[in-house]
Amino acid sequence: xxxxxxxxxxxxxxxxxxxxxxxxxxxxxxxxxxxxxxxxxxxxxxxxxxxxxxxxxxxxxxxxxxxxxxxxxxxxxxxxxxxxxxxxxxxxxxxxxxxxxxxxxxxxxxxxxxxxxxxxxxxxxxxxxxxxxxxxxxxxxxxxxxxxxxxxxxxxxxxxxxxxxxxxxxxxxxxxxxxxxxxxxxxxxx
Amino acid sequence: xxxxxxxxxxxxxxxxxxxxxxxxxxxxxxxxxxxxxxxxxxxxxxxxxxxxxxxxxxxxxxxxxxxxxxxxxxxxxxxxxxxxxxxxxxxxxxxxxxxxxxxxxxxxxxxxxxxxxxxxxxxxxxxxxxxxxxxxxxxxxxxxxxxxxxxxxxxxxxxxxxxxxxxxxxxxxxxxxxxxxxxxxxxxxxxxxxxxxxxxxxxxxxxxxxxxxxxxxxxxxxxxxxxxxxxxxxxxxxxxxxxxxxxxxxxxxxxxxxxxxxxxxxxxxxxxxxxxxxxxxxxxxxxxxxxxxxxxxxxxxxxxxxxxxxxxxxxxxxxxxxxxxxxxxxxxxxxxxxxxxxxxxxxxxxxxxxxxxxxxxxxxxxxxxxxxxxxxxxxxxxxxxxxxxxxxxxxxxxxxxxxxxxxxxxxxxxxxxxxxxxxxxxxxxxxxxxxxxxxxxxxxxxxxxxxxxxxxxxxxxxxxxxxxxxxxxxxxxxxxxxxxxxxxxxxxxxxxxxxxxxxxxxxxxxxxxxxxxxxxxxxxxxxxxxxxxxxxxxxxxxxxxxxxxxxxxxx
Numbered sequence: 171x172x173x174x175x176x177x178x179x180x181x182x183x184x185x186x187x188x189x190x191x192x193x194x195x196x197x198x199x200x201x202x203x204x205x206x207x208x209x210x211x212x213x214x215x216x217x218x219x220x221x222x223x224x225x226x227x228x229x230x231x232x233x234x235x236x237x238x239x240x241x242x243x244x245x246x247x248x249x250x251x252x253x254x255x256x257x258x259x260x261x262x263x264x265x266x267x268x269x270x271x272x273x274x275x276x277x278x279x280x281x282x283x284x285x286x287x288x289x290x291x292x293x294x295x296x297x298x299x300x301x302x303x304x305x306x307x308x309x310x311x312x313x314x315x316x317x318x319x320x321x322x323x324x325x326x327x328x329x330x331x332x333x334x335x336x337x338x339x340x341x342x343x344x345x346x347x348x349x350x351x352x353x354x355x356x357x358x359x360x
Numbered sequence: 361x362x363x364x365x366x367x368x369x370x371x372x373x374x375x376x377x378x379x380x381x382x383x384x385x386x387x388x389x390x391x392x393x394x395x396x397x398x399x400x401x402x403x404x405x406x407x408x409x410x411x412x413x414x415x416x417x418x419x420x421x422x423x424x425x426x427x428x429x430x431x432x433x434x435x436x437x438x439x440x441x442x443x444x445x446x447x448x449x450x451x452x453x454x455x456x457x458x459x460x461x462x463x464x465x466x467x468x469x470x471x472x473x474x475x476x477x478x479x480x481x482x483x484x485x486x487x488x489x490x491x492x493x494x495x496x497x498x499x500x501x502x503x504x505x506x507x508x509x510x511x512x513x514x515x516x517x518x519x520x521x522x523x524x525x526x527x528x529x530x531x532x533x534x535x536x537x538x539x540x541x542x543x544x545x546x547x548x549x550x551x552x553x554x555x556x557x558x559x560x561x562x563x564x565x566x567x568x569x570x571x572x573x574x575x576x577x578x579x580x581x582x583x584x585x586x587x588x589x590x591x592x593x594x595x596x597x598x599x600x601x602x603x604x605x606x607x608x609x610x611x612x613x614x615x616x617x618x619x620x621x622x623x624x625x626x627x628x629x630x631x632x633x634x635x636x637x638x639x640x641x642x643x644x645x646x647x648x649x650x651x652x653x654x655x656x657x658x659x660x661x662x663x664x665x666x667x668x669x670x671x672x673x674x675x676x677x678x679x680x681x682x683x684x685x686x687x688x689x690x691x692x693x694x695x696x697x698x699x700x701x702x703x704x705x706x707x708x709x710x711x712x713x714x715x716x717x718x719x720x721x722x723x724x725x726x727x728x729x730x731x732x733x734x735x736x737x738x739x740x741x742x743x744x745x746x747x748x749x750x751x752x753x754x755x756x757x758x759x760x761x762x763x764x765x766x767x768x769x770x771x772x773x774x775x776x777x778x779x780x781x782x783x784x785x786x787x788x789x790x791x792x793x794x795x796x797x798x799x800x801x802x803x804x805x806x807x808x809x810x811x812x813x814x815x816x817x818x819x820x821x822x823x824x825x826x827x828x829x830x831x832x833x834x835x836x837x838x839x840x841x842x843x844x845x846x847x848x849x850x851x852x853x854x855x856x857x858x859x860x861x862x863x864x865x866x867x868x869x870x871x872x873x874x875x876x877x878x879x880x881x882x883x884x885x886x887x888x889x890x891x892x893x894x895x896x897x898x899x900x901x902x903x904x905x906x907x908x909x910x911x912x913x914x915x
Contacts, residue, residue: 171480175540176532184777193800194834201738235834239742239824266739320541321483340779341787341797360496 172321173329179204181329182217184336189221191231198238199231202262207322209261209291214324216258218331219299228255228300234263237306241267244275248307257297257304261286264306276309285309290316363630364622366847367756371618373853376607377864378666378705381909382713383720384620385874386552387891388906389727390560393547395905397423401561401897404428404460406568410576411435415470416568418561419460420897422547427486427554428457429561430466432474433569441492443526443598445783450476450490452523452565456558458484458537476527476534483537486554489528491562494519494596501570505585506578516592517655520877520889523566524596528555543731550727551613552873563595563891587899594892597875600885602783604865605775605801611842611849613732617872618848620730621712624723628715629693631722639686641718646681648910649714650674652876655911660880662861666706673707720906730872737845740838746826747819752840753811756850760804761811763854773856775801786862786884800835802856810836876909 173181183200187193199217206213220230233251237260243249244267254260260277261284268275269288277284279302282295290313369375381388400421408414413435419428432453440449453473457465465484472479476490497511497519504511530552532538542548567590575582607614634642653674658664680698688694692715699708716723754761763770774789776797789795800806810833817826827834843849854860863880870878875888894908895901 172482172535174483174532174535174538176538177535192831192834194836194838195831197738197835197838232831235831236824236828239740239827242743266736269736270739270741320538337779339777339797340782341776341785341794343778343780344792346787346792360494 171326172323175204175207175320175322178207178214178322178324181332181336182214184339185217185221185332186231186335188335188338189224191225195225195231195235198235198263202231202234202259205262205265206258207324208318208320210317210319211258211261212322212324212328214322214332215328216256218325218328220256220259221332221335223255228253230254230256230259234260238263238266238270241270244306244308245271245273248305251304251306253300253302254304255300257301260304260306261291265289265291267306271308273308274311274313276307276311278305278307279303285311285313287311287313290314364619364626364847367850368852370622371848371850371852373851373855373860373864375705375709376851376868377861378709379868379871380710380713381871381874381876382621382624383716383723383906384617384624384727384730385872385909386550386556386730387560387874387894388909389550390547390553390556391894391900391905391908392724394420394422395900395902397547399897399900401564401900403564403568405466406572408433408569408572412569412573412576415466416565417461417466418564418897420557420561425458425545425547426460427557428460429558429565430455430457430461430469430473431562431565432470434474436492438495441495443492443524445527445600445602445781447526448476448478449474450526451493452562452569453490454488454558454562454565455481455485455536456487456554456561458486458542480535482535483541485536486542487528487530487558488534488536489525489555489558489562491523491525491566491595493523494521497522498570501585502573502577505571505574506582508578508581508583510583510586510589513589513592516589518657519596520592520655520892521594521596522570523562524598524887525559525562526598527602528558528597530555549731551617551730556873559595559597559890560894561897563593563894564896566595567593567896587896590896591893594876594889594894597870597888597890598881598885599866599870599888600783601786601862603869604786604862604884605784605799607865607869608801608803608851608855610732611839612734612737612846614868615846615849616730616732619846620726621872622848624716624719624726625696625712627722628719629696630690631692631719632690634686634691634718636687638718639691642686642715643681644913645714645717645907645910646677647913648907649710651911651913652909656877658879660882662863662883663878663880666704669704670706670710673703673710676702677707677711717907734845737842738838740823740827740834741841742822742824742827744823744841745819746814746817746821746823749823749826749837749840750811750814750819752844753807753814753836756840756843756852757804757807757811759852760808760854763804763808765805765808769858770854771802771805771856772858773802773860775799775856788858802854803836803839803850804852804854805856806833806836807840809833810840874909 182203186196186199203213265288284293405417877889879887895904
């Protein structure tokens, strides 16, 4: 099934929150997932893998957020992120860094290089699910011809997993909440 | 940039809950544009049986794009009719289709649109909505028209619409096209234009349907609705809590709406001298506005009090104007200064909207600034010193820092999403088990908490180091930095106070749509009227495209 990117964003935010991330990080996770989907990557599946592990060591959301927050330092030299799980999830944050700096940012490991100016993305090789060391650097490169997907067609399994996590953020309905929560008040059928 | 009113004056919930439509409202931007660009309108299909069941297609053709309202009409048992989001069936369901639908499209939509949230749409659809009949008015209309008579005008005035929408979903909801797909089209650039167009066309459909049903009942005896009464009818709308968090969740966008209106007010306030024709225009629109206020009724005690105050305000305003020479220097500025000391917030905000009316050439360009085109305002600047972040929070939420946030009156409210309908709800954290599910919709409380922790850090430390230690404050730091870019991003009231009124948040948003006659049905949902007095699509001209919101006054 195809989803709008706004649906992806809304689902990703709730799922990340349901998985135990803070609201601020969940907001970031949702934008990041959307960005990946717009690049034609199944961001929903990437996020699902990330959230299976929770906010632990090597979590690309925590590392990604820090990468974006400390983007200014990248101009002084490459940054080693160390071990990273699902390094694809670092890409949207590298893109945020690139847009802040107005420069091209590259992620590299033994088997792959991914380059972005914040808008376009070029990946050569294959990013593994788990890398021992991920290096981030500012490079000079000419990226052009960015084409963006306007829909996401995520794996059904990953979407279901995110839905389950999102569900954890919903308050179970009680008689009281039905009565008060939306404030019935005066008649609605006249 | 003229001198705008400061956010600490404008952004209180009580004032936001007193806002009125103005020239920049999204409905009026749309009707002005469609008239200016000579849009054409056609009814391609009207395939509805005598029981009122079937579908119809109405197409609006602009310079570069066509948009079609596809309407499905149903025979709804009365016991299933509810405006609440928990409803599962409606009198009519709609989608705004991007282009002109084929028969295959209609067949696909027929399987999904009547289901609303339980259906799926595609990138070809721009909105999904539904409407219920006003039971009070619908039967009366059909009966009278079927017998060859026009409906009772007093009944028309008491209700104002034959159908009210109970949700209009856009921006990618239920699988529809994301806003980004249409936002670069000039006619869709201002906010909510697809939704406003869908309601504009829905009003046409409703007139056709009531005429059709009267004809089905009365045959040769039946007469169509006169254009005078049809013109008075708007489309009602019931809006509940689901919409309230919107203005908190979109701080830049909401700023842009407020900033556009405040800039417009400031520009007119600084007009050095008012020409006679501008003064005459203002007085005329004031008289027409008084007529609109006369027709505005509510059963809700809060709104009854506000309307009484507004009525007094209008008396004060008229007597003040009879002693005021508007050809004196900066007359609108002086009038607004007087109003700030003499009128209720309802009256002040109505006046602020009215002084814009004669000055379209001065303010209408601001309509184009109301979209949010800065998605990267989301990105946190990690290099900002902690001291600066603290100062930003103090600027916006200084009043919140000394509140005791454990006091029940200050924190009883908790916003949550219900498992049942996946819609925002507001509960009491001391009475219901909802605190663990709380949504981040209390920016003032969260700012106070972040400020407390920021105070333990050296002023010159970079906020990125603070965030590495305190990820729980990340959403608050983001908002603080947004408030540094744009002045009207934050509500300067406590959104979880025990006595907070969600209807104030609803009205703030709906006033920008261009809604009138706000009628709260509780502290959490409100009915409004849209397009009352507007020309129908086939009658739209530059002469009637704008001021329809104010009823004509006959001498």
